[in-house]
Amino acid sequence: MAAIIHPLLTLLASLTRQELARQVTYLKAENQILRSKLPKRIELSNQERRRLVKHGKSLGARIKDLISIVSYSTFCKWVRSVEDAPDKRPKAKDAKPGRPRVEESISEAIIRIRKETGWGYTKIVQAMRRLGHSISRQTVKNVLVAAGLGPEPHDHPDTWSEFLKRHADTMWQCDFACKRKWTVKGMVDLYFMVFIHIGTRRIWVSPCTANPTGDWTTQQARNFDMFLQDENLPCTILQRDQDTKYVQAFDDVFTGEGRTIKKTTPRSPNLQAFVERVIQTLKHEVLNGFCVVSEQHLDYILKIGADWYNKRRGHSGRDNLPPVRDSDDPSVVDLSQNKLMCVEELGGHLKSYRVAA
Numbered sequence: 001m002a003a004i005i006h007p008l009l010t011l012l013a014s015l016t017r018q019e020l021a022r023q024v025t026y027l028k029a030e031n032q033i034l035r036s037k038l039p040k041r042i043e044l045s046n047q048e049r050r051r052l053v054k055h056g057k058s059l060g061a062r063i064k065d066l067i068s069i070v071s072y073s074t075f076c077k078w079v080r081s082v083e084d085a086p087d088k089r090p091k092a093k094d095a096k097p098g099r100p101r102v103e104e105s106i107s108e109a110i111i112r113i114r115k116e117t118g119w120g121y122t123k124i125v126q127a128m129r130r131l132g133h134s135i136s137r138q139t140v141k142n143v144l145v146a147a148g149l150g151p152e153p154h155d156h157p158d159t160w161s162e163f164l165k166r167h168a169d170t171m172w173q174c175d176f177a178c179k180r181k182w183t184v185k186g187m188v189d190l191y192f193m194v195f196i197h198i199g200t201r202r203i204w205v206s207p208c209t210a211n212p213t214g215d216w217t218t219q220q221a222r223n224f225d226m227f228l229q230d231e232n233l234p235c236t237i238l239q240r241d242q243d244t245k246y247v248q249a250f251d252d253v254f255t256g257e258g259r260t261i262k263k264t265t266p267r268s269p270n271l272q273a274f275v276e277r278v279i280q281t282l283k284h285e286v287l288n289g290f291c292v293v294s295e296q297h298l299d300y301i302l303k304i305g306a307d308w309y310n311k312r313r314g315h316s317g318r319d320n321l322p323p324v325r326d327s328d329d330p331s332v333v334d335l336s337q338n339k340l341m342c343v344e345e346l347g348g349h350l351k352s353y354r355v356a357a
Contacts, residue, residue: 214247
């Protein structure tokens, strides 16, 4: 019986070795093709070298027919290096000397404080110390520079926008505007003044004149002051530009009541952005639709236009509601139960909507 089984087992083992040989031959051919597609030199990490040595060392000289990633002599050097220092673990390739990196949460806190306050390095260090984190100014600098928030020229936590926000409730801006009048002798410029409250965007528009003298400007200051008293509106700062039509008497009307005149620097229209924008709105949405033929005509248009702007025109800076309104949260109108009515003014040039009574 053994004489029969032993040759059979020998035959099966031979077939297995032949099959494995064919598989190895195929893998060698495939490996050569893949290797030809790769760069001539391939960088390997220490861990990858040890892995190749572990599996290739037992093959002895036969590795010469298999290895293709490096030369056989290089592989022998790897083997000797591992045998000479078997217990010494090589350093990781990505390991870097020096201090550990700052925790991500601390970096995020530093960047947030900088963006929200504009503070310098020392004040940020102090803020973080109050939170229990002891860091150096250099650490703060490194984090901010890496985030693109390094020191800039004239870097200061206070800005013009922040100044306006602090004083918005009691600050007004004023400026001149004009509209041309048609006459038989040609076009004549009619001037008027516009005042705007920064906090509520409420405006007051003066009557117009073709000759804006210092006396006329002073009289408009008095009219505006009476408007403030009648409406019980606060005004501690009045901002204006350097126009020569603002005479000393104009300023005295306000300084006599304890108010401050804030003059903008020459050629700085952006500092008067609020009043410049409302003048543009009045021109584009109201005045450009008319050919003015008299001062009384323009006064009437300005009166209706200012009332429309204050009470019926929405403003993006006021949650899309008018500057003057009964409530900051208007009640919801059921449009399926109530009739919507369009209110037309100035011959239908200005339109607003309300619920029919």
